[in-house]
Amino acid sequence: MGADAVEVDARLTKDHQFVLFHDHSLECRTDGTGRVVEHTLAELKTIDVGYGYTADQGGSFPLRGTGIGLMPTLEEALQAHTTSRFLIQFKDGDARAGEIMVNYLEQRGLAQWDRLSFFGSIAPLSRLKALRPAARTWSASATARCLAQYVMLGWTGYVPGACDGGMVVVPITQTELLSGGLIAF
DSSP states (O other): OOOSOEEEEEEEOTTSOEEEOSOSBSTTTSSOOSBGGGSOHHHHTTSBTTTTOOSSTTSOOTTTTTOBTOOOBHHHHHHHOTTOOEEEEEOOOOTHHHHHHHHHHHHTTOOOTTTEEEEEOHHHHHHHHHHOTTSEEEOHHHHHHHHHHHHHHGGGTOOOGGGTTSOOOOOGGGGGGSOTTOOOO
């Protein structure tokens, strides 16, 4: 639809798959129970992801019964949108998730590092970056360090060392605060 990149929330399943789901717990929006990481992909494909959706503070649930089997996997999203760039948020803090992500992408032929970027929990980001230095990653703390220094020096055309090797994401409504020099993703 014309977006430069698609941001998705990736959660690790019990059987080392990645599903696209925001919450730790299934109770918020689905008819499932427990944490995503406690379930296999097969189990997650049986729940109704539209069960808890309401646009009128619980007066009605128009998607109930229509989302059974529809929890998407990262693989499905990447295969459906082969030319799109993705910004993948690690929602789980387990460092092993970084290594599992590398294996997951490479085993499926989806390790297209030029169209994938990663952010979120620092432990899996660090592991992913150690295994694939070319991968684009950013964390909130690294972004804050870079931006703080850049705001002070950016008008000079100098990009501080704190910005090296990473990525800075700036909301479009705040880009006027920055001088030229940063390249949009």
